[in-house]
Amino acid sequence: MTSTAAVAPTSLGRRVLAAYLRQLSTRPLRTKMITSTVLFSIGDSIAQFGIEGRRLGADGSEVDQAGDPIEAWDPQRAARLAFYGGFIFAPLAHNWLGFIEKIKYPSKIRTLATRLAVDQFLWGPFIVCMFWGCNGILEGKSIPEVKQKVEMAFLPVYMRSMCVFGPTAAINFTLIPPQHRLTVAQIVGLGWNTYLSYLNHVNNKRMAEANAALTSAQALEAGEKALAPDLPALSSAEVEAAEAAIGELRKRREKIRGEEGGGATGAGTRMGVA
Numbered sequence: 001m002t003s004t005a006a007v008a009p010t011s012l013g014r015r016v017l018a019a020y021l022r023q024l025s026t027r028p029l030r031t032k033m034i035t036s037t038v039l040f041s042i043g044d045s046i047a048q049f050g051i052e053g054r055r056l057g058a059d060g061s062e063v064d065q066a067g068d069p070i071e072a073w074d075p076q077r078a079a080r081l082a083f084y085g086g087f088i089f090a091p092l093a094h095n096w097l098g099f100i101e102k103i104k105y106p107s108k109i110r111t112l113a114t115r116l117a118v119d120q121f122l123w124g125p126f127i128v129c130m131f132w133g134c135n136g137i138l139e140g141k142s143i144p145e146v147k148q149k150v151e152m153a154f155l156p157v158y159m160r161s162m163c164v165f166g167p168t169a170a171i172n173f174t175l176i177p178p179q180h181r182l183t184v185a186q187i188v189g190l191g192w193n194t195y196l197s198y199l200n201h202v203n204n205k206r207m208a209e210a211n212a213a214l215t216s217a218q219a220l221e222a223g224e225k226a227l228a229p230d231l232p233a234l235s236s237a238e239v240e241a242a243e244a245a246i247g248e249l250r251k252r253r254e255k256i257r258g259e260e261g262g263g264a265t266g267a268g269t270r271m272g273v274a
Contacts, residue, residue, distance in 0.1 A: 024179055032182050033090040039186045040085025043193025044078050051198050080138045081197055088134055089127070093182050096123055101178050115173045120162055128158045135200055145207070152203055157196070164192055 023031045048054045053064055058072040100119060105111045132153050136146035168188045172181045 024183070028179060029091065029094050032094050032186075033086045035183060036090035036093075036186055037082050037086030039190055040089070040193050041078060041082045043190055044081040044197040046194040047197035047201070048073055048078070051194070052201065077197075077201070080135060081193070083138065084131070084134055085193070088130065090182070092127070092130070093185070097178065097181050100173070112170070112173055116166070116169055119169050119173075120166055124161055124165070125154075125158055128154055128161060131196060132157075132200075139204070148207060149203065152207070153199065157199070160195075161192070164188070 020031070052071065054071050054073045055062075056073050058070045060069040060071070062070045064070055100115050103111060103115050103118065105114065129150055132150045133146055136149040141149065165185065165188070168185055172184055176184050
């Protein structure tokens with residue numbers, strides 16, 4: 001007879017995994033939210049420390065090998081990514097996967113193809129826009145800036161997401177039990193979250209540089225207008241009236257010249273040359 005102690009998990013890892021699976025079964029949404037918060041935080045940390053070379057407490061006085069100043073860890077950025085992952089992405093993904101599970105046909109191939117198509121062509125564009133839009137709002141950007149942020153990143157990120165999560169979804173819908181699908185997607189997405197965090201940082205810098213250049217150009221244009229203000233436009237009637245006045249002045253000038261011996265002959269006479 002096998003004792004209970006013999007079959008019970010003995011390692012810490014197994015106990016943690018068993019506790020996690022138990023929570024996932026009894027409190028699925030809460031567990032997925034916590035998992036997503038942790039994984040998005042890890043992804044952002046890899047981006048900040050591993051890729052960008054940031055350091056805790058850096059003050060910009062140190063430089064890296066390329067000569068660029070070493071930036072400090074950005075806790076607000078980390079908090080934004082963690083909040084998005086736990087409180088926006090996880091609930092949406094949890095309910096989406098529940099909806100996907102309801103798509104069933106007698107043919108397994110048709111079921112898989114339909115699920116993949118719906119997932120990649122509906123959920124994919126939606127969640128890409130959600131990431132950039134929500135992060136823009138959390139960063140305090142204006143609506144036009146959020147729109148610019150989404151437009152800048154949408155197409156390349158969506159195309160790459162299909163390459164990453166298309167195969168992941170195929171494996172998920174074929175081999176993974178429904179309650180574990182979001183966890184699998186999040187584990188695969190750890191590298192993806194790192195990429196998104198880094199790309200979000202890069203795009204923010206590009207937007208700031210572009211907006212600064214635009215502001216400088218607008219200031220230069222305003223200065224040029226101040227130095228050379230636009231002349232008021234004249235109507236056709238005003239132009240005709242001005243031309244008539246000029247013509248009248250010319251006639252009066254010729255009349256005066258005629259009375260005083262004007263023209264070439266008159267001028268010579270007055271000067272005593274004739």
